[in-house]
Amino acid sequence: MDVIQKIEKQVKKNLMQSNILNKKEKILVALSGGKDSSTTVYLLKRFGYNIEGFHINLGLGNYSNKCLNSIKELCKILEIKLHIYSIQKEMGARMCYIRSAVQSKQKLKNCAVCGVIKKSIMNQEARRLNADKIATGHNLDDEVQTFLMNVFKGNPELSSNIGPITRNISDKKFIPRIKPLFYCLEKEIREYAKLKKLPFIPESCPCGIDSYRIQIRNFLKNVSEKEKRNLINNFKKIQKNMKKKETRQINYCENCGEPSRNEFCKKCQMLMK
DSSP states (O other): OOHHHHHHHHHHHHHHHHTOOOTTSEEEEEOOSSHHHHHHHHHHHHTTOEEEEEEEEOOOHHHHHHHHHHHHHHHHHHTOOEEEEEHHHHHSSOHHHHHHHHHTTSOOOHHHHHHHHHHHHHHHHHHHTTOSEEEOOOOHHHHHHHHHHHHHTTOGGGGTTOSSBOOOOOOTTOOOEEOTTTTOOHHHHHHHHHHTTOOOOOSOOTTGGGOHHHHHHHHTTTOOHHHHHHHHHHHHHHHTTSOOGGGSOOEEOTTTOOEESSSSOHHHHHHHO
8 A cells, every 4th residue: 555545544544433523514724834734634625624724823934934835835726715823913923032031931942832822822713713623733653752751751641632633621612623644654644745746844843943842753763653553552542541631620711711720821821920
């Protein structure tokens, strides 16, 4: 089986077995400009789902410009609507300035700051656009990395929502997130995107140099496909017995009104300090 057949078979099987979406739902696909999100939106379009693209422009100079141009080209080819959220326009500053302000008061890595802000924006905007689901380009390698990061940090229970669909508490303000590429290897996604000639940016975010994920990615370089699949499959067997933080009551942030386990959501906690 060639890589095109393999990727398409894995994604179809995931969507059918996981029962994570149907063709009547409106799916907002998070587009970064990379190979994973480009492949995700291409396959969902190919399989006939009702999709629209969504991109958060972080304002990272030439890198962000290249990402945006690539995404616009892809959406034009696929004939889908693209929504663009400008961090600078909506929040008053580019991500690098927001991040620096946060880090002047808190010891947080670049990706930690950016990730919290992007997740909050994505959820708010998906709700505003009346989307039923958010689709992201997370792949098998991403999920293995996340699980090991949580284990090494001593918090394996943080992985309790790992799966083709994020298992948050059901709440009117939570838009469920799905991962069509959950069982696909990163290297095969890259090959698929190239074979299909999909527009994407090959380089990584220039601000991710201090990411703990990069260390874990390097650690997993010599781990085989079989071992990665075994790790995820065995984890899923014990997942139901894990103590999940999602059992805690969900409140709403006193500052922005978004779902939160505490008085203030993570985004507001960062920006208000």
